[in-house]
Amino acid sequence: MDKNTKRTPAALKILDAASQLFYWKGIHSIGVETIASEAGVTKKTLYDRFGSKDQLIVAYLEERDRQWKKHLDNYLDRIPDDKPLQKILSIFDALEKWLETNSQRGCAFVNALAELPEASHPGRKVIFEEKRWLKQLFATFLRHLEFDQADEIAEKLLMLHEGITVTYSMNLSTNGIASAKETVQLILNANQ
Amino acid sequence: MDKNTKRTPAALKILDAASQLFYWKGIHSIGVETIASEAGVTKKTLYDRFGSKDQLIVAYLEERDRQWKKHLDNYLDRIPDDKPLQKILSIFDALEKWLETNSQRGCAFVNALAELPEASHPGRKVIFEEKRWLKQLFATFLRHLEFDQADEIAEKLLMLHEGITVTYSMNLSTNGIASAKETVQLILNANQ
DNA sequence: TTAAAAATAAACCGATCGGTATATTCAATG
DNA sequence: CATTGAATATACCGATCGGTTTATTTTTAA
Numbered sequence: 001m002d003k004n005t006k007r008t009p010a011a012l013k014i015l016d017a018a019s020q021l022f023y024w025k026g027i028h029s030i031g032v033e034t035i036a037s038e039a040g041v042t043k044k045t046l047y048d049r050f051g052s053k054d055q056l057i058v059a060y061l062e063e064r065d066r067q068w069k070k071h072l073d074n075y076l077d078r079i080p081d082d083k084p085l086q087k088i089l090s091i092f093d094a095l096e097k098w099l100e101t102n103s104q105r106g107c108a109f110v111n112a113l114a115e116l117p118e119a120s121h122p123g124r125k126v127i128f129e130e131k132r133w134l135k136q137l138f139a140t141f142l143r144h145l146e147f148d149q150a151d152e153i154a155e156k157l158l159m160l161h162e163g164i165t166v167t168y169s170m171n172l173s174t175n176g177i178a179s180a181k182e183t184v185q186l187i188l189n190a191n192q
Numbered sequence: 193m194d195k196n197t198k199r200t201p202a203a204l205k206i207l208d209a210a211s212q213l214f215y216w217k218g219i220h221s222i223g224v225e226t227i228a229s230e231a232g233v234t235k236k237t238l239y240d241r242f243g244s245k246d247q248l249i250v251a252y253l254e255e256r257d258r259q260w261k262k263h264l265d266n267y268l269d270r271i272p273d274d275k276p277l278q279k280i281l282s283i284f285d286a287l288e289k290w291l292e293t294n295s296q297r298g299c300a301f302v303n304a305l306a307e308l309p310e311a312s313h314p315g316r317k318v319i320f321e322e323k324r325w326l327k328q329l330f331a332t333f334l335r336h337l338e339f340d341q342a343d344e345i346a347e348k349l350l351m352l353h354e355g356i357t358v359t360y361s362m363n364l365s366t367n368g369i370a371s372a373k374e375t376v377q378l379i380l381n382a383n384q
Numbered sequence: 385t386t387a388a389a390a391a392t393a394a395a396c397c398g399a400t401c402g403g404t405a406t407a408t409t410c411a412a413t414g
Numbered sequence: 415c416a417t418t419g420a421a422t423a424t425a426c427c428g429a430t431c432g433g434t435t436t437a438t439t440t441t442t443a444a
Binding site: 024112172187 | 302304319359362364
């Protein structure tokens with residue numbers, strides 16, 4: 001957000017176009033030429049603002065991260081801080097809505113990781129950090145609930161989170177994510 | 193396998209090289225030139241045997257499917273047919289070993305789907321069919337166990353299966369897949 | 385108002401992409 | 415032994431890749 005206010009109008013259009021194209025068509029199948037023309041902008045402008053395709057990829061991932069966290073906050077903020085159980089459940093509600101509106105092609109981070117095998121690519125840091133962050137968010141709420149082994153349970157919840165996303169994108173979750181939420185309840189009940 | 197016995201030696205070398213390169217480097221970042229040279233073979237031979245890169249991609253996915261099912265059978269065959277519960281659990285044991293030895297970079301099918309956005313690409317059929325098959329395998333064993341709603345529970349198990357794979361590839365499953373197996377037990381106990 | 389930053393326009397670069405052509409050699413089988 | 419399928423070697427194709435260059439115009443702030 002701080003980062004976005006300092007972006008020029010053309011940079012915003014580029015990031016917008018790149019986000020859609022990268023997500024829906026894949027990172028490597030889309031060329032900078034396509035992104036520039038889709039954004040109604042010159043390739044020169046793209047390179048002046050972002051430096052390289054790799055840096056644009058990083059910006060795309062960071063922006064996706066920002067949007068997901070903003071979306072998630074809309075859900076978390078409605079739950080009072082003394083209801084950590086409901087906070088956890090609301091993460092899955094947020095995910096459900098997110099999948100319906102922004103993620104018909106699966107998790108942008110998982111997909112991007114598939115296309116970024118080089119250990120040194122800076123985009124990978126963004127991806128790993130995003131998942132680690134979510135796991136820690138689960139763990140924090142679990143600790144408030146005074147669960148033993150908060151980290152272990154957080155791991156299970158994260159697994160579910162990722163599993164839903166994959167199956168949803170393959171049209172294998174026939175009941176929306178209701179199945180997943182039942183399993184969440186099961187895990188929480190079992191360890192309390 | 194029937195398909196593999198009729199493959200020429202060069203075709204086998206090509207498929208072998210392509211499988212490794214596609215899985216570890218991604219489908220679009222690897223060119224046919226690289227595959228041919230890695231296989232110690234001419235590009236002409238590659239095109240004589242596989243026709244196009246897209247058809248080679250399909251062959252790669254079919255071969256991966258064959259190998260996973262063969263690996264899985266090694267586990268399932270050890271369990272007698274009148275123990276469907278243990279059959280289900282052995283699927284997750286098979287997955288654990290599979291992840292350790294063949295899947296450090298996540299699920300080949302999920303990754304490939306990320307790179308094949310076009311609805312008409314024949315590789316997508318292979319991918320969807322693989323997941324649908326696994327879900328049905330779960331459902332079959334659950335029906336033998338006389339579970340109500342075998343399909344719904346199969347869905348939950350598939351979610352776990354996919355979730356493990358994702359978190360494993362991101363080094364987020366600190367206890368191997370022990371956490372996942374606990375959740376499997378939880379699901380099975382809850383619905384019996 | 386004026387100077388700097390941002391954006392346009394368009395040509396250009398070497399490298400690589402997937403795929404083809406032609407001509408030659410090798411290996412197996414009837 | 416002859417035929418045929420498989421493989422090699424190599425040059426080539428147009429298209430596209432990510433990225434650069436130069437020159438000009440527009441926008442924005444001090």
